[in-house]
Amino acid sequence: MPKSTTRTYSRYSRTAAALLGVLIREARTEKKLTAQELAERAGISRGLLQRIEKGNLKCEIGAVFEVAAIVGIKLFDADERRLTKYQRETEDKLTLLPKSVRKPTKAVHDDF
C-alpha cells in the first residue's frame, strides 16, 4: 500500500469481526483445540489466529473464513451445498441487472 492508509472502520464492522472472533474462540475451546493446533490445521501462524480471535480487521478474509470453517462456524448459516446454490441464484439475478451503473447526465432538462 502506498502512503499511510490508517483505515477507519464503522462500528458495525468492528462488532461483526469481534463477534466472529469470540465465536471462533468459543468453538475452538469447546472442540478442545489449542491455538497452535487450530492454526496448523488452517495453515496459518498462531500469531495470526490470536489476532483473528481478537477481531482484528486487518486479517485476510481467507484466513478468517478458513478458521471459522474448521471449527464449524457456518458462514451465512449455510453448509456448502446451500452456499453453492445460493451463489448460483445470486449470479443469475446479476445477469438480469445492468452490467454497468450509469449516472444520469446532468442535462435533465427539468428547467422548462
Next chain:
Amino acid sequence: MPKSTTRTYSRYSRTAAALLGVLIREARTEKKLTAQELAERAGISRGLLQRIEKGNLKCEIGAVFEVAAIVGIKLFDADERRLTKYQRETEDKLTLLPKSVRKPTKAVHDDF
C-alpha cells in the same frame, strides 16, 4: 511475511467469499452505485473493490465487511444491536469455558 506462503483454501471458504462478492455486486448495482463511488465511501480503492466482488480471499476482512455494511448486507443476519447483544452473550459463555486447552498427558495409566 517470511518465506513464501501460497496459502491453500477450502472449497467452503472459496464459495463463501465468492457468494459474498456477488451479493455485494448485486446490492451495489441495485443501489445504483458505481464501483468508484462505493469504493470511495468505503475508503478503499476501486481495484480492491473489484477483488472483493470477485471473491478474492486475500483481501482484508475489514474492507470486505465495510463494503458489505454500506450496501446493506447484514453480516450474521443481524443489525448492530443484535450483533452487540450476541457478542456479549458469547463473551459470557466464554468466561465459563476453560481459559486454556490442555491436552491430556499420554501417561493415562490405561495400561493396567
Next chain:
DNA sequence: CTATTATGCACTCTCTATGAATCATTTATA
C-alpha cells in the same frame, strides 16, 4: 448509431500484515 461513462486488467511502488522466534504470564492437571 454515437458519445460518454463504467468496468476490466495490468503495471509499479510502497507499506504493512504475516510467519517465525522469544519471553513472560497464566492455567490446568497430576
Next chain:
DNA sequence: TATAAATGATTCATAGAGAGTGCATAATAG
C-alpha cells in the same frame, strides 16, 4: 502445590496486498 503446557505479548524481516495510474473494452443514455 508443583510443573509442564497454553496463552499473551513483543520484535523483526520480508512477501505481497493495496493505492494509484493508464489504457482497452464494454455498456448505457440520448
